[in-house]
Amino acid sequence: MVRPRTPLLSRDRIVEVATAIVDADGLDALSTRRLARELGVQAPSLYNHFATKEQIVDAIGDSIVAGVDLSMLGRDPWPEALKAWARAYRSAFRAHPNVVPFLARGPARRPASLRLADAVYGALVTAGWPPGDATRIGATMRFFVAGSALGSFALGFVDDPDLYARDYPHLRDAHRLAGQHAHVDDSAFELGLEALVDGLERRFERL
Amino acid sequence: MVRPRTPLLSRDRIVEVATAIVDADGLDALSTRRLARELGVQAPSLYNHFATKEQIVDAIGDSIVAGVDLSMLGRDPWPEALKAWARAYRSAFRAHPNVVPFLARGPARRPASLRLADAVYGALVTAGWPPGDATRIGATMRFFVAGSALGSFALGFVDDPDLYARDYPHLRDAHRLAGQHAHVDDSAFELGLEALVDGLERRFERL
DNA sequence: GTCCGTTAACTAACGCCGTTAGTTTCTAGG
DNA sequence: CCTAGAAACTAACGGCGTTAGTTAACGGAC
Incomplete structure (x- = not known):
């Protein structure tokens, strides 16, 4: 697969799955490889949507605070x-x-x-x-x-x-x-x- | 060097240098390899004194709280x-x-x-x-x-x-x-x- | 004084990690 | 229709924590 007809990833979907991983198994369990696997994708593909892993965690934080x-x-x-x-x-x-x-x-x-x-x-x-x-x-x-x-x-x-x-x-x-x-x-x-x-x-x- | 006449490491010395690294460059900068290098030693030698890196950080924490x-x-x-x-x-x-x-x-x-x-x-x-x-x-x-x-x-x-x-x-x-x-x-x-x-x-x- | 178990260093290596480079193919806009 | 860019890929780099196995010095028992 080189480029799918409809995108596999979106910032929202990445944040959602990342949050689930952290909630289930802790911050340390969140790796780009595992996150990608659970999204059905290879790790480097994440970098089309976020510049670093830290930005992904930042987005998790923002989505939590936004719910207050x-x-x-x-x-x-x-x-x-x-x-x-x-x-x-x-x-x-x-x-x-x-x-x-x-x-x-x-x-x-x-x-x-x-x-x-x-x-x-x-x-x-x-x-x-x-x-x-x-x-x-x-x-x-x-x-x-x-x-x-x-x-x-x-x-x-x-x-x-x-x-x-x-x-x-x-x-x-x-x-x-x-x-x-x-x-x-x-x-x-x-x-x-x-x-x-x-x-x-x-x-x-x-x- | 296989085993020196006087030990190169001690728990206190490890904690001291580890604290200095964290103070200077942050928690993420503390790696077993860097800590070992600054102690003049190879990384696995640390495991003769602490079972895991987390125990080293724990010891840093304890020494700080002990000073209150x-x-x-x-x-x-x-x-x-x-x-x-x-x-x-x-x-x-x-x-x-x-x-x-x-x-x-x-x-x-x-x-x-x-x-x-x-x-x-x-x-x-x-x-x-x-x-x-x-x-x-x-x-x-x-x-x-x-x-x-x-x-x-x-x-x-x-x-x-x-x-x-x-x-x-x-x-x-x-x-x-x-x-x-x-x-x-x-x-x-x-x-x-x-x-x-x-x-x-x-x-x-x-x- | 010699033996011997323990200690504390070593080298080599494993399987992870975050990230970058370079490639390919599909999409969207003019 | 053409093309620029987006979004996936494969391959790889250097670093990480840790384990296994080796070696030599130490410290106590006889």
Whole structure:
């Protein structure tokens, strides 16, 4: 086959299959050869659509961030909007946990990230925040959401009672975390989010 | 050379040179062949000291986390201790920005991370927090610190006035962020940290 | 002092990887 | 109809992490 009558590949199809591979088997499992194989094609053909493999991963990231609901920003009161947006942002990450290390990595120059930054900044300024604070709050929320989506805290612990008791005096019961990591991570996120927005509201009152 | 009179390698020396490579040229620049070359050795010799390359990177991570000052925990009042510890944690990350994506990645089962979790959990419980809340607060702080160390928020913007004005109505002045990313990221971290701990103090009062 | 198991270096090689060069054939636009 | 460019191909390069198998020095036991 030299050139098919109808194209075998498209950017969308490549991103779709690449996302499936990463979701199923992790970032490291995404190689140009495997991606091409699952697309029914040879690896170099990908380079007719993307200049590098990194651009493919970038496109995966953009498509994930593009799915974050922004409708509450500028509509609801800012504290509620901020919390709802943070939850939507985090759950978009959580739907593709293997991509998060890449997403959180570099500065996000992808279009969807800019649209998101624009929306949250605009909502805060409209609500009465000074521009400088609005920038910092957008950044802080990104820090928190990215960090919480990144690595499970509770997964760091293994279900072995003896392991911690010996060396870490306060972690006697830490082994129990292993079995409930999803719940622990979720409730830690909720606690932090409430505290953070609560602190921001107090700061806002002082303006 | 088959076996030298005094060993050429040691775990410490490998970790030291590996850290220097990652700091200088990034995680991707760390290959077993380059690491070996800079150690004056052939690549497979590394496998006498570490089972996999990942274990080498793990050891880099552990040595960084081991440097975080924990002395304020259990000594100062918990809100101040928590803030000072978060700043120390973050600046340890910031000293090795290229390692952070790896550090933040998986659950941290390395000894230094466990010691750190033990110290912060112990300090909170001693201060009067219920154990469940202490766990969540430790996790939340880790989320925030890891997220803030991970990717610069401000670096996501390029110093090009026209780029944003067209597509993102509120980001008219975003291009100015590019020149001040360090300051923006630092002050966003400070603002978030103050708000977060402030919110936690209010929650503590309500107990 | 000699033996011997272990250690720490080596060389050679395997099967991956991302990517480039060069070729072929089909499509789309004038 | 002709032609420029797009989209597939094959072949190959240099690098990667890792394994197998070899060799010589070390350190303890007799």
